[in-house]
Amino acid sequence: MSNEISTWNGYPVHGNIKELDRIIESEGIITLDKDDIVNLLSAEGESHVTSGVDANLSEAFNEAVNALPGKVDKVEELLIDFRFGNRQPKMSELSSITGKLSGINPDINIMWGITSDESLGDSYKVVLVASVKA
Numbered sequence: 284m285s286n287e288i289s290t291w292n293g294y295p296v297h298g299n300i301k302e303l304d305r306i307i308e309s310e311g312i313i314t315l316d317k318d319d320i321v322n323l324l325s326a327e328g329e330s331h332v333t334s335g336v337d338a339n340l341s342e343a344f345n346e347a348v349n350a351l352p353g354k355v356d357k358v359e360e361l362l363i364d365f366r367f368g369n370r371q372p373k374m375s376e377l378s379s380i381t382g383k384l385s386g387i388n389p390d391i392n393i394m395w396g397i398t399s400d401e402s403l404g405d406s407y408k409v410v411l412v413a414s415v416k417a
Contacts, residue, residue: 302410303412306320323412340365362394366408381395
């Protein structure tokens with residue numbers, strides 16, 4: 284995990300802030316926008332950006348979650364950007380992931396989007412933007 288703190292749109296963020304620009308520049312099946320990100324970054328807590336890449340969507344997600352500081356139960360707001368290359372994820376896979384999160388932390392507010400990224404080939408990339416309680 285990158286502990287580097289950068290400023291994005293006036294907000295301090297831990298991690299790769301270039302991912303935030305990629306999110307708002309992407310047109311997706313379900314698109315996240317700048318307002319979604321700003322709403323999350325303005326929430327109480329520290330803001331973190333993590334990501335994971337794998338041929339298995341669940342493993343890419345787990346990699347991104349494992350890069351977060353602490354446990355998922357400390358996350359109040361979570362934005363998930365699911366990116367796919369040649370293989371679009373099934374809605375059941377996405378629902379399973381978000382359902383598990385809600386089971387672990389029933390108070391978590393989750394927003395998510397799905398975007399195609401041909402550079403991924405047969406892999407998936409999951410980018411998390413999280414507001415984490417201190």
